[in-house]
Amino acid sequence: MRVPQIVAFLALMLVFEQSIAQKKDLNILIIHVDDLGASDLGVYGSDFYETPNLDRLAAEGMLFTQSYAAAAICSPTRAALLTGKYPARLGITDWIRAKFQGYSTSGKEGEYEIFEDRPMKTPKIQGYLPLEEVTLPERLQSMGYRTLHIGKWHLGEEGFHPEDQGFDINIGGNDLGQPPSYFDPYISSNPNPHYVIKNLPARQEGEFLTDREGSEIINFIQNQENRFFIHWAPYAVHTPIMGPEDLVKKYQNKQPGIQRNPTYAALIENLDQNVGKVISKLDQLGLRESTLIIFTSDNGGLVGNPDNPVTVNLGLRSFKGYPYEGGIRLPTIVSLPGQIPGGASSDIPIITMDWLPTILDFLETDSNVGDGQSLKSILLDQGQLPERDFFWHFPHYRGADVLPYSIIRSGNYKMIYYFDGEGVELFDLVSDPQEKENLVNQLPFLVSEMKSKLERWWEKTNSRLPVLKEN
Template structure:
């Protein structure tokens, strides 16, 4: 029962009679959904139906903590990413692409379900649980795993005859029903509850605690490695193997690399190359730059494999990030802030789509898009019918990618994060972007900010006082959206102690570790 309980909307971590009543109500409410999900599981467990060999393969690279400016095609002269740049030159590059959240787990859920994290009630990274019981507000309740009743993108494609694999980071819950095998993936390599490896070199283990939990990063789900093996390379080996084994049938390869998440560790010879660059010319830390280069090498190896089996012309490659870059690793200018924040530096991400024969070569798309859109886009690209009741918050981008349209039938994008967080610029917030305008409502401290991104990409000039009409318009729409999706709100805490803090204290082994003769930033551990 524990696995199911963790996925129900009633799983609010209540204790005693109230918790049991809430659980029973949730069971009764969700019973039809659960039965439908079990029926879908039976169907999906059957042999895939035969599909035409012309059905495009899909490879979705979801990079962890890659900043918006951290690619050559995004304007960087420091990071060396020729393979990723080639995807952009041969396909479509989005300049206003957003992650569904400023931290990882909710964005991953949005990619796989086509829904806003607030609608899923999965709004914080997992397992999280960092709320200070003496804080001013009580954090919004949230699920601790990907709901089993959701029909994921992998399930939709698998039921249409696609072979499916998750290679890399999962981070969507620890209960069995939260794991990739129960969400449409026939193959799962490296995907578990952890948000980062203990170490990027084999055996990938570390003894640090995930902050705020008792979960140790004893990350050993990739056996049979060898001394010196680098995680990004090993996962690429596994991805290449999956493509090789399935080169005669349509496949969906979900490739969420652990890189470039902390710990900042890379191959020494690559780090040395960036250390040789004068510090004044660096955009970020040499270790981080070397990690980015290894991701680029991974993309190159995957493309080479597609070419080897003559699959390149029939494979769609999507490349994006789960949130903005880590604050100590890279320079986000001109964007304000970083991962964890709801300024542009925390949620604006790279998005590149290479679709041979369809995507307009070298196309630059300025329309605002979000992680939720990838689900319906993949269905459309595969010639499959839309599932509007599932990807309710996503739109098909295929016409934008092909250059047949310049805009979508959507007015606004939304974010909702009713939680405290350890990231330095993270504040509990709700956000709306409508055209050039962006409104940020913060809950603690209570406040409201309004920016015109066309005129002020760095969000330096708060126009809330000078534009009351626009502020009222956007705030009203934001409030209506929160009601529509059933967004969990923060509530006053009756045990509030103003002398306490909303930021948890670092415990030994929980967040920061230092080794002799090594710089501290290599070992910082942030979820």
């Protein structure tokens, strides 16, 4: 063998060995924030909130501009992330009520909620993530990963908590959808024995909850000898909206933009600070280049009181809980230095279910599972994916103006189908990103085609559907 051939062979072997080492040593950190809106980070165009650490993370990795939650509310998206499946396939299509709330909307398939003043009865939901589902942490445990869940869980009561679904350690996760308080000892002003964060005993009065989460993660990381998977699901930035006093004062003295809530701004900046602390620890330990970081949210930003909004989803229509882009579009950043190019951006539509196959693909194991697609080729090579349709399903009445609906996005078009006779909305998201012009009358054939796709998807996923009440 000639010298140039030997050099080429050795170089090829070095690349192969590096690939094996990267696969062997890859750690995974998912930061799955609660209620963070699509424009709530500086890098995504916020006109008020400051997020220097997350902006830096985007500069070191890839930012997605058309990233979708699996649902416009939390529990369904969380179930989708852990299983890679559409919420409709799991029967978890609404947020799961916690025990302290004293009522339930959960039930078996074929059971319904009935409203006196509504024309349809709507299906009850699966009230927990079934143990039969093979979750991402269970898959990683089988590969030798040490697994940590920290923060919000919201996928069932006792017996269905993180430690029952593949996590070696659970700090803070139970049936709660929001914290009683953000300040240690994390107790509500109206105490309830069921309204308590699990495995998070008081340790320093007044310590802010997201600071505590960040501290616990750092403690976990620096005591690991094996590969690890961390599912960090901050209770931030969900209600009750609270923030560290110094940061609240900072934003009270700052010129507001369209976004203008100083306490919410403090809550976001505190989250950003803790993301920065965790990344700094990874750097100090020499783990940054072997840790895949996925930062995303579970649904769009919450408006709350329109006269004093929690946040504003700049450039998008509506907010959490609604079928418009403001309810389902997310900020999403992915970083793996040395492999994912820094400062990259992708406008390819993606969705929550994609993260499970993406992680499995990075680990070079079977990624053909669930309803998502691996994004590895996009992340490493800025490649493309075959065009696909996206679906959402919320067959419930909620509040005065949320009607049972399903959504399909096909290419640039998005159709919202309302079950109770309120009609159909069709939007071109490229020419009309704020969903102002309903094209249903101009494009009746497209509406018919998309409705047929939706019906086939309902059947494929065994979706629970609302039905008209009998007279």
